[in-house]
Amino acid sequence: MARADAEARTLALTLVVFGAARAGKSSLLRAIHERIAEEHRGEETPVGGGGDVGLPLDWVPLDLGDVAGWRTRVHLYAVPPEQHADATRRLVLAQADGILFVADAQTSRLEANQDAMAALRGQLVSDSDGRREIPIVFVVTKEDLPEELLLTREVLEAALNRDNAPVFSCNLARGEGVFRALQAVIGSAMRQVIALPPDSE
Ligand SMILES: Nc1nc2c(ncn2[C@@H]2O[C@H](COP(=O)(O)OP(=O)(O)OP(=O)(O)O)[C@@H](O)[C@H]2O)c(=O)[nH]1
Numbered sequence: 001m002a003r004a005d006a007e008a009r010t011l012a013l014t015l016v017v018f019g020a021a022r023a024g025k026s027s028l029l030r031a032i033h034e035r036i037a038e039e040h041r042g043e044e045t046p047v048g049g050g051g052d053v054g055l056p057l058d059w060v061p062l063d064l065g066d067v068a069g070w071r072t073r074v075h076l077y078a079v080p081p082e083q084h085a086d087a088t089r090r091l092v093l094a095q096a097d098g099i100l101f102v103a104d105a106q107t108s109r110l111e112a113n114q115d116a117m118a119a120l121r122g123q124l125v126s127d128s129d130g131r132r133e134i135p136i137v138f139v140v141t142k143e144d145l146p147e148e149l150l151l152t153r154e155v156l157e158a159a160l161n162r163d164n165a166p167v168f169s170c171n172l173a174r175g176e177g178v179f180r181a182l183q184a185v186i187g188s189a190m191r192q193v194i195a196l197p198p199d200s201e
């Protein structure tokens, strides 16, 4: 859950990166960590590989500086669906201000994507206090693979995106699309947490 200090104008957001096994969660965190400007990297060391190139990242801190008058810090956590019920992961999900759902575009992963979404929804419902909607943004990965291996966008969205949430195609090897997705989920989370007006992102 966000920690907002209205007097100090500081804000700490928790974002969860959720998705099926091998969908690209760690790659997304790595792309963000490696490509974000040095000044926006958090002070702490990312977890899940110690920040070494080539190893998966599962926790990344960001310090966005001033966003709409708030000193904003963001913690991104990768949560694999098979571990969503672990006590630690449950706690992270219960505190989420926004979700980046990583959807693997390969036809062979349709069911795994759906299972991950079902696990996420089950967890959010059971953790929910009924008072807040947690914004979800979709990150579609692997669309650089040959077309015959891929789901159409219609099928993918019909299977996963029942609430018509924003969808971003991200080539994680090249880091494309990553910051638009991040900006969208942070904007939605901030609008909920500090009632940011809709046009400021
Ligand atoms: N071609 C291609 N490969 C990708 C893309 N995103 C991820 N991968 C590859 O998919 C594999 C799995 O990526 P990870 O980032 O480790 O996936 P994960 O969701 O963290 O996996 P787990 O933590 O095991 O659940 C790696 O070999 C990545 O290089 C993409 O957009 N395109």
Ligand SMILES: [Mg+2]
Binding pocket: 025, 026, 027, 056, 057, 078
């Ligand atoms: Mg991973």
